[in-house]
Amino acid sequence: xxxxxxxxxxxxxxxxxxxxxxxxxxxxxxxxxxxxxxxxxxxxxxxxxxxxxxxxxxxxxxxxxxxxxxxxxxxxxxxxxxxxxxxxxxxxxxxxxxxxxxxxxxxxxxxxxxxxxxxxxxxxxxxxxxxxxxxxxxxxxxxxxxxxxxxxxxxxxxxxxxxxxxxxxxxxxxxxxxxxxxxxxxxxxxxxxxxxxxxxxxxxxxxxxxxxxxxxxxxxxxxxxxx
Amino acid sequence: xxxxxxxxxxxxxxxxxxxxxxxxxxxxxxxxxxxxxxxxxxxxxxxxxxxxxxxxxxxxxxxxxxxxxxxxxxxxxxxxxxxxxxxxxxxxxxxxxxxxxxxxxxxxxxxxxxxxxxxxxxxxxxxxxxxxxxxxxxxxxxxxxxxxxxxxxxxxxxxxxxxxxxxxxxxxxxxxxxxxxxxxxxxxxxxxxxxxxxxxxxxxxxxxxxxxxxxxxxxxxxxxxxxxxxxxxxxxxxxxxxxxxxxxxxxxxxxxxxxxxxxxxxxxxxxxxxxxxxxxxxxxxxxxxxxxxxxxxxxxxxxxxxxxxxxxxxxxxxxxxxxxxxxxxxxxxxxxxxxxxxxxxxxxxxxxxxxxxxxxxxxxxxxxxxxxxxxxxxxxxxxxxxxxxxxxxxxxxxxxxxxxxxxxxxxxxxxxxxxxxxxxxxxxxxxxxxxxxxxxxxxxxxxxxxxxxx
Numbered sequence: 259x260x261x262x263x264x265x266x267x268x269x270x271x272x273x274x275x276x277x278x279x280x281x282x283x284x285x286x287x288x289x290x291x292x293x294x295x296x297x298x299x300x301x302x303x304x305x306x307x308x309x310x311x312x313x314x315x316x317x318x319x320x321x322x323x324x325x326x327x328x329x330x331x332x333x334x335x336x337x338x339x340x341x342x343x344x345x346x347x348x349x350x351x352x353x354x355x356x357x358x359x360x361x362x363x364x365x366x367x368x369x370x371x372x373x374x375x376x377x378x379x380x381x382x383x384x385x386x387x388x389x390x391x392x393x394x395x396x397x398x399x400x401x402x403x404x405x406x407x408x409x410x411x412x413x414x415x416x417x418x419x420x421x422x423x424x425x426x427x428x429x430x431x432x433x434x435x436x437x438x439x440x441x442x443x444x445x446x447x448x449x450x451x452x453x454x455x456x457x458x459x460x461x462x463x464x465x466x467x468x469x470x471x472x473x474x475x476x477x478x479x480x481x482x483x484x485x
Numbered sequence: 486x487x488x489x490x491x492x493x494x495x496x497x498x499x500x501x502x503x504x505x506x507x508x509x510x511x512x513x514x515x516x517x518x519x520x521x522x523x524x525x526x527x528x529x530x531x532x533x534x535x536x537x538x539x540x541x542x543x544x545x546x547x548x549x550x551x552x553x554x555x556x557x558x559x560x561x562x563x564x565x566x567x568x569x570x571x572x573x574x575x576x577x578x579x580x581x582x583x584x585x586x587x588x589x590x591x592x593x594x595x596x597x598x599x600x601x602x603x604x605x606x607x608x609x610x611x612x613x614x615x616x617x618x619x620x621x622x623x624x625x626x627x628x629x630x631x632x633x634x635x636x637x638x639x640x641x642x643x644x645x646x647x648x649x650x651x652x653x654x655x656x657x658x659x660x661x662x663x664x665x666x667x668x669x670x671x672x673x674x675x676x677x678x679x680x681x682x683x684x685x686x687x688x689x690x691x692x693x694x695x696x697x698x699x700x701x702x703x704x705x706x707x708x709x710x711x712x713x714x715x716x717x718x719x720x721x722x723x724x725x726x727x728x729x730x731x732x733x734x735x736x737x738x739x740x741x742x743x744x745x746x747x748x749x750x751x752x753x754x755x756x757x758x759x760x761x762x763x764x765x766x767x768x769x770x771x772x773x774x775x776x777x778x779x780x781x782x783x784x785x786x787x788x789x790x791x792x793x794x795x796x797x798x799x800x801x802x803x804x805x806x807x808x809x810x811x812x813x814x815x816x817x818x819x820x821x822x823x824x825x826x827x828x829x830x831x832x833x834x835x836x837x838x839x840x841x842x843x844x845x846x847x848x849x850x851x852x853x854x855x856x857x858x859x860x861x862x863x864x865x866x867x868x869x870x871x872x873x874x875x876x877x878x879x880x881x882x883x884x885x886x887x888x889x890x891x892x893x894x895x896x897x898x899x900x901x902x903x904x905x906x907x908x909x910x911x912x913x914x915x916x917x918x919x920x921x922x923x924x925x926x927x928x929x930x931x932x933x934x935x936x937x938x939x
Contacts (some may be wrong), residue, residue, distance in 0.1 A: 340777060341784060342804065342841030343834050347806045356811060360773055372814055381816075 259304040259417075260435045263287040264294040264320065265336070266312050274307065277363050282414050284438045293316030295467055298324040300433045303331045307366070307372050310337040310348070318351045325352040332373035336361065342410045344438050368395070388467065390418055390459065401459065404435040411436065412455050419468065419478040452476060477480035490899075495681060503673040515658055522654050527618070531607060534620040537561060537640045538605070541573055545584075550791055552585040566589050570643030572617075578635040589641075595637035596902050610848060612644035616644040622920045683707050687714065694721065723789060730918075734783040739776045774906050786832035787918040794828035795836055797859050797871065800877040804840040805857065812848045819848075823859040829871045831939065835914060842907035843875040843935055846939075849905075850879035855932055860936070871939050879932035887925045908935075915939055 261278050263269040266289035280286045286301055288294050298306060298320070306324075310317035321333060330356040339348075340358045348356050354377075355369050371394055375383070385392040389465045391400045397413060399406050408416065414436055418427065429448055435453040436448075454470050493501075531582035540561065547552040553575060563571035563584035572594055574585035599621040608619040621639040628634060648794045683706055693699040701718045745768040805819055815856030829836045840857070847855045858874040882890060891912045921939035928934025 340780065340837065341834060342807075343837040345811075345841065346803045346807045346837060349810050350803065354810060358805075360769070430715065 259370075259414075260284040260286070260302055261370065262294075262301065262303045262306040262331075264291075264307065264312070264317065265289060265309040267309075269466045273363075274366075275366065277440070281367060283412055284435060288291070289313070289316070291320050294320045298329055299327050302431065303329075304369050304435065305331055305377075307370070308335050308353070309331050310335060310339055310392055318348060321348075332375060332377045334366070336366070357484075359419075371395075374421070380442050385423075387420050387423045390416075390420070390467065392417060395456055406458055408455070408458060411451060411457065414454055415451055416464075419476065423478045425428045426471055426475050426477045432476065470477070495601055495684065496677065496844075499677045499681075500674070505668055507669050509675070510612065511662050515662050518658055518662075519651075522658075523651050526650055526654075529641055530618055531620065534618065534640045535605065535622075537571075537573060538620065538622045538638045541575065541638050541640070542624060542682040545575060545636075545638075547628055547634075547636075550577070550628060551580040551583070551630075553577075555584050558843055559586070567591055570645060572643075572800045573639040574639045576589075576637050576639070578637070594619070594641050596637075596641065597621045599637045599639075601837055602635055618644055618647070620644045630691070635716075683710055691717075692917065701835055709736050720789075722838055723787065727787065729744075730785070731738045731783050734779045737782075738775065738779040741779070745769075745772045745775075778906045778910060781838070781906075782913060784834070785837055785838070785914050785918050787829045792831065793828055794869070795833045797827040797829050797836065798823050798825060800829075800833060800836050801840055801857060801859065804837060805845055808855075809843070810850055811845075815848070815851070816853075817848055820854070820856040821858075822856070824861070827859050827861050827871065829868055829939065830869060831919060835918075839873065839911050839914060839937065840938075841872070842911045845908050846905070846935075847877035847879075850880055850932060851877035852877045852932075856930060865922070872936065873939070874934065874936045876890075876930045876934045878929035878933040881927050881932045882925060891923070909939070 261283045263271060263274050263278070263285060265274060265287070268289065271287055271289060275285050275287055275351040286297055286303075289312070289443050290428045291314045294312070295315075297303075297370060308317050308321060312320070316370060317335070317337070321335075324333070334353065334357060335353045336346070336357050336359060337344075338359045339345075348431055354373055357366065357369065362444050371376075372383070375385070375394060383393065383395045385394060389402045393400075394400075394417070399408055399413065399416065415432070418435055434441075452468060452470075456466070459467055469479045471477060501883045527562060531624075540553075541558070544556055548554065555575075561571060563569035564573055565588065567588050567590060569588045572586055572592060574582060574588040574589060574594070576582040576595065594617065596619050597606045599606055600623070602623040602625045605620055605622045608621070619639065620642040621637055623635055624635045626634050626636045664921060669823065687702065687706070687710060690699060690702050694701065701721050706714045748764060749768050752761050752768075755761055755764075801823055805821055809817075811818060842858060844855065854877065856874075856876045860872055862870045862872050890908050892909060912923050915923045915937050919939040921937060923935065923937045925935070926934045
């Protein structure tokens, strides 16, 4: 997933970026409010981590600008402001979660995942599409209860496809959510990855769960269960 | 509002009002008395003139229709002295002027025309020496049985004497009234100074408090100033209490951080990397909780004497919505049952803190349901007590651990691992700051039930 990190304290920002990249996220980051507003409005963001004590603009104003521009990605506020009336204020301003510093990195990661999952419409931690089950907390994939092994990138690709199961997602959008570096976003690389994932999901070539729509992108054919 | 336009001082108001009232009263009284006296003097003189006429009637004798005989000496001796100011004349309708007093010989007095016999006619005629008060009285005179004539008895009195009387009275009046007025004013000023003494005293005492010579205002103020002085004292007290809390929290915080820091320092010098890591993490937890706890303590505002009553429903709704967002993963059923118009006599931030911490604790441990109830119990009319109950359907807190959960301060050995400081913060706020109560029980929903009264 693609995460936007807004934190003005450099060391902390770098710690967050490292942790996020290690667990396979694509990260954009800044320590300034004006740049934060721009990045939130223009970049493809799955979820944002927002510090409130920024040097130029208050974090709540940044959030307000995003929401006013119609940006609906979930936002996790990460701040030292710990009083309940401050929490209420932050959540009422449009945030979806609120963590007080100092925090445990594992908790941040878990909450981010949960936010992304919920914003895609998935209520549970286990994403199900037909026979395919992806447990996002343990990152295990099973087909008909038989576990299959995926590489890191294959897993991320599958996660993105399932999150958007039933909808078309373009190659460029997929690439932006999967790859940090511009150089990796070569459409060939993506095609190869999709091919490898197909083979692992459907060795007998009978189901063909991943549909290719020429000129538009890919779609995971299997519908998500109606809840 | 333009407050730079100085309001009239109390002293100025009272003085001006007194002067105006006293002056008005004195002047009115003076005028009334003066007029009354003036009229009575005139009335008196008119009576004198009437008496003179009767005296003349008694003294006059008529031989025939044109001859009038008057005695040489009249009972009123002034009539014989020229320029005495007392004049008289008798005339008849048929023969004109018959007699006039010796005093009127050099004078040219015009008496009022007489009308109906028996009816006196008064007049007012300017004269060389001043104003004259005149009176004419026509009388039917019987000369002989069947022979009548009409005589007009006229008298006049110089006003000089009268005026002198009036003036003398007026002077006396002025002197006495003026004196009385001044005395009144003096008394007013004294009363004013005496009445305003409490106000001056308040001002003095406030100045003394500011200079640090006094701690609070003294007792014994009049009833009207009591609301001001009592509230001021409460205000001073609460401010001192708050200052004390800040200092205590700061001192406690500094103190409690020393030990973890000492441990960290030792650990940093230690050889074992694994032990280091564990120590660091443990001590960081302690430091974090300590800072959090003391911050909350210092931030608690408490009850302010001039504070308004806070609507509990509004705050509770906002906190509940926040809890819903924070615990969305658990898909809890959050119930709120608060009577409309329920009020909290205290700081809104503190109320949010209580609701938030209790609600957070309940949500953390709940299986699927959390319930918040609140209502007002009546204490004194000025002081409504808030009864707040938060319940969950979780495992509950075992009786022997209930005190642990509320323990003041932060020490890992006396605190169950995984337990936040939230409940301890609420307990400290409720019991120490608001002088209320907090109870932990098992609730209807099967889990913990916490009730606070503030």
